[in-house]
Amino acid sequence: LNDAIFGDGSGATVTFAPNKAFSTNPTGNRESRCTGNVANNNAHSVSAVLLCICAGEAGEDPAGVCTGGTAYGNKWNNGGGLSGAGAWTDVFASCPHTPEAKLTATHLRSLISEILSQVKFIDDAGYIGAFVAGDCKGSNTQGVCVKYSDHSPTTPKDLKTLQWIRKLDNLANQLEAREQAAATITAAVAAITKLNEEAFNTASDATHLTEQTAVTVAHTTSNQKTSAEEQNKCAKFNSNDTDCTTNGCDYDKTKKECKPKPGTETPATGKQSGGTGATTTNCATHNDKTKCEAENTTSQTPVCGWRKGKDGETEPEKEMCRNGSFLVNNK
Known part of the structure; x- marks a missing residue:
């Protein structure tokens, strides 16, 4: 972002410097620094463009184009160039300031589209800023502007190839990638949280099922044991009809066997x-x-x-x- 605004991406915090904001140190006349082709215009940063379309010009001040008529204290000296940060400080101070907000890819692309819509065709060139005639000299009779010499109605250029626009567009792409990555991480965290909850519930269900199975096995084993005891109790009376029936069993006289009565082989659990x-x-x-x-x-x-x-x-x-x-x- 600093590279797009100041032409200096060397650190997280940078300040305005004329030789960084313009591709060539603005020591000559204004029109030479605010004119050029789309791909390599001298005003190759946001701050340079703002100075070309807003800063006052010594001896030919257009009465503060960007301030509603109030002249700036620091001016661009025609022929002497622009030095120091005074003119930039005046221009920046006159810009409307809004509360800080999170910069998103969508918002940045919206700003880019709005800026590019301000570039107009006049005769055989493209201009951004106020233009009357001649060149972007900073006077009332000519223009306070940036001129794109090769951007004409018959051979228009892709304005997204402007150096500062290209940097802003790249930043928008990076923001979009980061936003998508953040959304993916958020979705992954939500999915992991859900899986953890499901795993906990499954473990709880498994514990409950194990307890139920243990109870069922215990009951079955108890029933089998009781049934075997019932069989053995009656079998010892195989040779005695009287003792067999007296002890609650049925006697088969043909086979001479004493057996449990029907329905008593597997007693209930309660x-x-x-x-x-x-x-x-x-x-x-x-x-x-x-x-x-x-x-x-x-x-x-x-x-x-x-x-x-x-x-x-x-x-x-x-x-x-x-x-x-x-x-x-x-x-």
Whole structure:
């Protein structure tokens, strides 16, 4: 930016110097320093262009073109050139100053377009600033301007090849690249944050699933163990019909085998009321009425009952501890 404004990109902070602002040290007459071709005009910086179109001229002051009629104290001495920073200080002080704002590629390109729209064709050349006739000499009768000699209506030049415009355009491209990179980084940070949140949730779900699986395995193992115990309990009465039935098992006289009664092989993990999907306590293991009825609680449907059997139950005429949910399921 300093290179475009002052013709000096040597550091982060620079000051105006005539020999840097102009391609040739402005020691000669004004019109020679404010005239040239588009590609290599002597006024090759923003500050040089502003001096050509605004600075007063000794002996021929156009009454402050850029100040609304107020003459500048420091002038361009015709024939003696421009020395020091006095004239630039006057011109810069008269410019409207706005609050500092973030410079963006879009805003800078808008300014470039606005500046280039000020270049007008007059006769066979292009001019920016106030022009009457002759050359950009700094007088009321000629012009306070910059002349682009090879920019004519018949052979117009690309004004973006002006040195200071090209530098501003390059800066706009760099700003755009930086803005895009910043947007990419912002999007990447947001994506990483989201992935971290999802990973945390997944880990939490996995922990919960592991806990549920452990409970399920424990219940399954317990059921399998209980079923095996039930089988072994009945098997020891294979040779005794009476002991087999007395201990809540069914006796197969043909095979002479004592087996668990149907529905008692895999006891439930807990007491639940009867109904769809309900599990039952192994009521048939109780030979005592008191222990049988102790399986019940007042807050739920009876789990066991000391009663005779119903249709479909083993030994219906015999009073024994039976599944209390049978009545619920067969209502």
